[in-house]
Amino acid sequence: MSATNIDTLLDLWGATLYQSGGSPPFANHSDLYDTIDSTLLGGVLWENFSIVYQGAQPQGEGVEVPEWMTSSYEVWFRDPHVLIKNILANPDYKDHVDYAPVQEFGSTGRRQYHNFMSGDWAWKQAVRIYVPADLLSFSLIYCRTK
């Protein structure tokens, strides 16, 4: 629905409530948008910033600068740390979470793989010592020591 239509609808809504002294839920479209923007979804607020390319641009007569070099791009995000903590804190998952890597073996002694933490990669992360060369792995792993 367009901003104009929202304003019209809210005006009509307000008119029907005029006699009873009530007021519509939002004053106008800006009020509605502000309410949506400040709504906490899953308890974590959305944040945003803009990015623009700042590197070298092609120079010279008649040379076209690609549009992406001058455009501004919006990035919206929520604090990943809080999101991850929320997943960990969700009581719905209490019987479906591995708190440490596991190795499971069947009755015949054969290794059984079920979930992420039963895999070799997870196991290796837990039994190795990190050196600077492992920085790449670090960037994909969130480690918290209690």
Next chain:
Amino acid sequence: MFVPIILGSDKTTVSIATGDNEYYPLYASIGNVHNSIRRAHRNAVVLVGFLSIAKSLSHLMFMST
């Protein structure tokens, strides 16, 4: 505690009245949660952020320069 982070992304195109907008959503989950839960859409995979690319806006800026 060891918490492996799983990230994923996939380009999504959303059409609205003013033209196509492209979004690159970034999803996150953790390896601790069992696959059954992650696949059950019970918020074990969350939207961390997205990069919006307004194609129509970029095009207009290109035209005017």
